Amino acid sequence: MADNPVAIVILAAGQGSRMQSDLPKVLHRLGGAPLVGHALAVARTLEPEQVIVVAGHGADQVTKAVGKIDPDARIVLQAEQLGTGHAVRQALPELEGFEGKVIVLYGDTPFIGEDTLAALASHPSDLVVLGFEAEDPGRYGRLIVSGRGLERIVEYKDADSATRDIALCNSGVMALEASLLRQLIVRLTNENASGEYYLTDLVALARAEGRSTDVVTCDESETLGINTRAELAGAEAAFQDRARRQALENGVTLCDPATVWFALDTVIGRDTVIGQNVVFGPGVTVESGAEILPFCHLEGCHISSGATVGPFARLRPGAELGGDVHVGNFVEIKNSVLDEGVKVGHLTYLGDAHVGERTNIGAGTVTCNYDGVMKHRTDIGARAFIGSDTMLVAPVRVGDDAMTGSGSVITADVPAGALALGRARQENKPGLATRLMEALRAKKESR
Template sequence: MMGNALIVLAAGQGTRMNSDLPKVLHPLGAAPLLAHALTAGAALAPERVIVVAGHGAEQVGKAAAVWAPEAEVVLQAEQLGTGHAVRQALPALERFEGRVIVLYGDTPFIRPETLEALAEATADVVVLGFEAAEPGRYGRLVTGPAGLERIVEFKDATEAERAIALCNSGVISADAATLARLLPRLTNDNAAHEYYLTDIVALARAEGLSAKVVTCAEAETLGINTRAELARAEALFQARMRAEALDNGVTLTAPETVFFALDTHIGRDAVIGPNVVFGPGVTIESGAEVRAFCHLEGCHISRGATVGPFARLRPGAELAEDVHVGNFVEIKNAVLDEGVKVGHLTYLGDAHVGEHTNIGAGTVTCNYDGVMKHHTEIGAHAFIGSDTMLVAPVTVGARAMTGSGSVISENVPDDALAIGRARQVNKPGLAVRLMEKLRAEKVRRQKESK
């Protein structure tokens, strides 16, 4: 069976976005629009991935490398239409023999199952179409007994053609050799003076090649051209992700308040409380619980762990089984082994905490010296007293303890108690005398101000 190649068109500036950011890099579900197309296309296990960039090509290339490291980025210096854009990808497909699927970087909702149907269709040229509730200015798919006859853009359509409800998504699949042969024959003899990729259907039929339509739901073809459309797309994306989570056995106590990222992964029987926000790169295993008002990104939460309420997990946070992270705790680039408890009001950054260690309230790993970050190592079964400042780099041994209010700047051996604070001194009667003096001073100042 022949393989597949993916071309993603991502050259447009998106002037209606009123933004310096390339349109395909605007975020949807905490990921650029481009990432959605690349993720859907990954279901085909493509042998080649080519991203056609134009405006902000360097930025687009960096984003493509994150979501599809194997992708090759080619430049469309002038935006002369979709057919012209695909021609820029042809050199990257040299010696490729297989099916080519052309996607759009600003169309984020096409499902992998739809792309698989497109790739498996047997015609020489296959177009993805949809029945539009309001066809508007979409291109129309003109079909006949032999299948798809041609695609006509709205600007060039007759009244009879505009009455057709079967519309063009722009997504096309064709054999690489067929595509390479037909693309140079495209012309810009149309109202927009652009080279339309869709014209290859008429060229193919003129050669006696077959063309057909694979259909999908209209919602899959939604393109993003304005900020308002982006906001509506975000609402649709979140609704879909919430529904999928519920179907997969995740408890969402207030689904409408939970916000997912494109790559959020949550196991069955996990519980997600109200007002939880997922940034990129979060994995939550089965049976874990995230309580209300937490913000998570780039982290991994194991089975039986509990997080929150009001906790923040940043990239590199790794929570083993049965870890508890409580309210107003922030974890960054830190590994917490099984059974660790971090109850409240704590920052752990660039650290490793051994199993079943207890971190007291107000503990801070002082990991940054103004230039570099430093590591804190805390052993298993240790007890860190409340309001301990751990000045990294520093190690606290297994079963060791720190006294509350300590500043720990030297390593603490296993089994030791470390106290790093000034000795308390009591001055009998001084509190009353000091308050009397302050009150008298206040009265004096009030009299002087009159």
């Protein structure tokens, strides 16, 4: 955006008391990501020079969360919540020297689209407000427009009946030149019933200066703000419906779309097949041509082309599946790399491991990676065969083409091509089972 520099200010200071929560409102999750994460994601589509988040209630928590999502975003503090104008004013020190357009977004308004944001950034007027035609305008502020653009914003409580009949409403999102923002925001007053500094008052101030003001419109669904748990649930339903439609349009087969749940950053390639009741947590990429069978939970993982997962599998953060890998039912994988062609059929846990190509992992195998204090790695070579019910006590390495006998506890490295047996020799006691059961039954009857 070098030819048309943009800075984004995201307002995220509110308490959100109607959420009935100790968690700051903007940190409640939608599509697996905090609400403010949605605003940060769309902001980055403009390649802005700066992203500034105004935090207030729960500022430490918001700062920590934003740092994980977007480490380059700057945080400023609004110690007292004195209105939207006051909040934006806290960002002025970070905007010092910036010459371009400033766009103000809200951390609790997650659905502003990329095209809408681009229209705000490219609009030639000095100040632009984002408006929408409301099906039920209710208590929204109304936008009064003419051939000269946006004339003024009238709050519902100040509107006469004719103005209240207007359906064009104010979303609160605004874009204006940085120089104009610096000039006008210091002139805002709190002479109103709420005693707050309103960002919307900038429109009248700009008009008084002879500056051009206008409206960009979007669909009402983009302006949905989250204030209650019920609204959050409704937003989740809307998000999932949109994500499912996008997946289908992109060539993904969803066997039962209503039962598949996506995250904000889910990436799925074409010709992938997703079964029923699959949940994608944050950070999942599935390459083209993979298949996810029903009842799987995936998070923070990468699945390569041709791989199959499930049913009833769990992939945790750090799971990397190569091409044509098979992960079967009741398998859990965490922080492990499975090279091409690995097969893990069922009832297995692989944590902190690397498994070489074409290796077969038998049922009931466990990498014993945690000693109570530290995590340790297991390395299994290519074309190895791990017998069922093998306990691999990390740190340990199994070489290429090696085998472990079923029921073994492996505590030492297994050389390439070797067979490791780590179990006690079987000993049969003739007749002992019969005598033992007779004694136990007799004891039970005597009670």
